[in-house]
Amino acid sequence: MTAFIKGVIGLSGEDTSIIYDYERLLERLYQKVPPKSGTAEYRIPTPEIMRIGNQTIIRNFREIAMRLKRDPTLVARYLQKELAAAGSYDPNTGQLVLNVKVSRKVIAKFLDLFLKNYVRCPTCGSIDTRLERRGKTWILVCEACGAEQPVKPF
Ligand SMILES: [Zn+2]
Numbered sequence: 001m002t003a004f005i006k007g008v009i010g011l012s013g014e015d016t017s018i019i020y021d022y023e024r025l026l027e028r029l030y031q032k033v034p035p036k037s038g039t040a041e042y043r044i045p046t047p048e049i050m051r052i053g054n055q056t057i058i059r060n061f062r063e064i065a066m067r068l069k070r071d072p073t074l075v076a077r078y079l080q081k082e083l084a085a086a087g088s089y090d091p092n093t094g095q096l097v098l099n100v101k102v103s104r105k106v107i108a109k110f111l112d113l114f115l116k117n118y119v120r121c122p123t124c125g126s127i128d129t130r131l132e133r134r135g136k137t138w139i140l141v142c143e144a145c146g147a148e149q150p151v152k153p154f
Contacts, residue, residue, distance in 0.1 A: 062094030123147035
C-alpha cells in the first residue's frame with residue numbers, strides 16, 4: 001500500500017523516489033537472471049537515436065544502462081569521453097543528450113566496447129560483474145568466478 005501511495009505522489013511530480021524504487025526493482029530482476037558463461041549472445045538494446053541539429057539524443061539510454069548493469073551517469077560519462085562531446089543525462093526521461101552529431105552505428109559500437117571492457121568478465125565471460133573504485137584504480141569484479149581485473153578509468 002505504501003508503494004502505491006508513493007506511486008501516486010510520484011506521478012504528480014512532487015516526489016521522484018518511486019522512479020528510483022522502480023529502477024532498483026528492475027536491477028534486482030536483472031540480478032536474478034542467471035548469467036550464462038561466455039554469453040556472446042548477450043545483447044544490449046539497439047540505441048534509439050534522434051538527431052536535432054548538432055545534438056544526438058539516445059532515447060532508450062536508461063534501458064541500455066540497465067542492461068549493461070551500470071549507473072546511467074557512468075555510461076554517459078564513458079560515451080562523452082569516447083566521443084569527446086559534452087552531454088547530459090536526464091534521470092526523469094531516461095534520455096541522454098549528446099552535443100555531437102553521431103550515428104546509431106557509432107554509438108552501438110562504443111556500447112559494445114563498454115560491455116566488453118567494463119562489464120564482461122575476461123576470465124569466465126559472465127556479465128554478472130561490478131566496477132569498484134580503489135583509489136585511482138578501477139577494478140572489474142566478477143560475482144560469478146571472483147576474478148578481479150583492473151580496467152582503464154575514464
Ligand atoms: Zn568471472
